[in-house]
Amino acid sequence: MTPTDSVADLQSVLSALADPVRLEMLRRLGHAAEPLACTALYDTVTKATASHHFKILREAGLVERIAEGQCARYRLRNDAVDALYPGLLTSVLTAANA
Secondary structure, eight states: OOGGGGSOOHHHHHHHHHSHHHHHHHHHHHHOSSOEEGGGSOSSSOHHHHHHHHHHHHHHTSEEEEEETTEEEEEEOHHHHHHHSTTHHHHHHHHHHO
16 A cells, blocks of 8 residues: 555545635645644634544545544645645645735
8 A cells, every 4th residue: 555545536635625624724734844733723613613624634635633642633645645646735725825
């Protein structure tokens, strides 16, 4: 199994990127030098809604969850996504930051 095996098909990745809340979560991760606590990635939705968005992002293979006790941190999976879809995540995040 390669690291890119857990990255979803293009339609699923694009669908995950299409939601404004998930896009903002990814934008914040894109600016981070290290994995961020889940609470640092959302502020406009409830915890339950955020959990749903995190699940979609994980299933698409866009983020990795790192468990730390009762807290979780997330990081972008730039390399894995870029290996399958070169430049996609960079382009989307650049546009989101504009």
